[in-house]
Amino acid sequence: MRNLSTDLTGYLKANEDQLKNSIIHSFLAIPENMELLKQLIEDPTDHLIHQLDESFKEFYFRIRFTSYLSKTIHFHSINFDKRHRQNADRFRLILDKPLSSETETSFLDVLATTEFKNELSEIEMSFGIEDQLTNYWLYEGYRQLTENQRQIISLAYLHGLTDSEIAHKLNRSQQAVSKSHARALKKMRDFLETASKREEHI
DNA sequence: ACTTCCTGCTCTGATCTAAT
DNA sequence: ATTAGATCAGAGCAGGAAGT
Numbered sequence: 338m339r340n341l342s343t344d345l346t347g348y349l350k351a352n353e354d355q356l357k358n359s360i361i362h363s364f365l366a367i368p369e370n371m372e373l374l375k376q377l378i379e380d381p382t383d384h385l386i387h388q389l390d391e392s393f394k395e396f397y398f399r400i401r402f403t404s405y406l407s408k409t410i411h412f413h414s415i416n417f418d419k420r421h422r423q424n425a426d427r428f429r430l431i432l433d434k435p436l437s438s439e440t441e442t443s444f445l446d447v448l449a450t451t452e453f454k455n456e457l458s459e460i461e462m463s464f465g466i467e468d469q470l471t472n473y474w475l476y477e478g479y480r481q482l483t484e485n486q487r488q489i490i491s492l493a494y495l496h497g498l499t500d501s502e503i504a505h506k507l508n509r510s511q512q513a514v515s516k517s518h519a520r521a522l523k524k525m526r527d528f529l530e531t532a533s534k535r536e537e538h539i
Numbered sequence: 540a541c542t543t544c545c546t547g548c549t550c551t552g553a554t555c556t557a558a559t
Numbered sequence: 560a561t562t563a564g565a566t567c568a569g570a571g572c573a574g575g576a577a578g579t
């Protein structure tokens with residue numbers, strides 16, 4: 338009778354380099370797989386070769402799948418954090434400010450309720466962007482815009498639409514909306530600068 | 540006729556986002 | 560971390576309307 342452990346030791350020694358591979362190393366660290374290898378060395382039948390092959394394929398798939406999931410979770414959390422910081426920086430909110438002059442309900446009050454979206458859109462629709470402009474010069478600046486520019490500013494800042502969405506709504510190209518949007522902002526900015534200089538002289 | 544303003548278009552590069 | 564696709568924004572040009 339042959340000494341199996343001596344044969345296995347010989348096999349492991351002969352294939353020392355391949356066994357340094359971390360995946361093969363972890364594969365053989367599982368007792369069932371090592372047992373399968375022992376049996377194969379003792380009796381190298383097609384059936385055992387196939388069995389070991391399948392076992393390794395399954396093991397390798399699990400390794401890759403786990404690694405993929407791990408990377409996805411890792412990078413997703415990084416991206417989520419990036420987006421969160423970016424949004425927090427862009428949209429600084431005063432949570433306890435009333436949503437409108439007619440109500441004492443604050444953004445914070447309705448934030449967690451399921452009715453929030455409907456309630457907010459109803460409030461948004463109940464007045465135009467002029468009602469939102471509390472700064473006199475900003476209001477006057479807005480009034481300098483053409484009808485088309487006002488419409489774009491209103492859709493962008495009151496209803497939160499992107500340039501593409503506005504373009505689709507107004508049946509124009511995204512670039513045309515972008516340009517009108519930029520011109521409107523420039524006009525308001527110029528108006529405000531002139532107004533602030535005027536105020537300094539008073 | 541000329542000028543100014545507004546608007547639209549294409550092209551192109553920059554930036555952002557989502558997927559791997 | 561990398562990459563492909565989506566989105567944004569600026570430059571340059573052209574046409575129409577209104578005022579001088």
